Amino acid sequence: MSTVEQIPFVDYLVLGERPHLLAHECSRCGARYFDRRNACAGCFSTEFASVDIATDGVLRAFTIVTFAAPGVDVPFVAGVVDCDGTSVRGNIVNCPPDPDHVTLGMAVRLTTWVVGADSNGVEAVNYGFEPA
Ligand SMILES: [Zn+2]
Structure with missing residues (x-):
């Protein structure tokens, strides 16, 4: 039995046992x-460190998108989530929009989900937020 290979849709999504943003x-x-x-x-420093972002948050702003490019399912909810002090943009999913x-x-x-797979079966995975 082989495991399906997955790649994150964006660089800052870390997959695995406990998916999170970096x-x-x-x-x-x-x-x-x-x-x-x-x-x-903010301060022009050139030193950065990688930090894990909390996976639980509070919805601070959102809009219900009703018009989008062809092929994009509407309506959907675009949100800004406060994850323990860090502002994260993401769609709100798994609830009526x-x-x-x-x-x-x-x-x-x-939460994460598979958005598609290439001809080798490698899956692309995106993230969003769902009601907790
Ligand atoms: Zn700074």
Whole structure:
């Protein structure tokens, strides 16, 4: 029996037993970035360390997207989640995309799913947040 190979859809998603996000944290001022930076936008330091981001969070802002590019299923919920002090953008999934089910301040947790596979069966995995 072989295991299916998986690759993360974005660089900062770490897969495995406990999927989580990984940020670059400025060693001088503590600002966190998910993309790679040559220097901190806050203090210009060039020293960064990798930090694990909490997988539980609180929904701080969201919008229900009803128009999107062809092939993108709508409506969906795009959100900003406070993960123990770090602001993370991600879609809110596994609940109906309407204001009765998605509310500011709701508790959410990181979840992952397979978005597709290539001809060798290697799966791409994306992340979002679901009600906790
Ligand atoms: Zn900094």
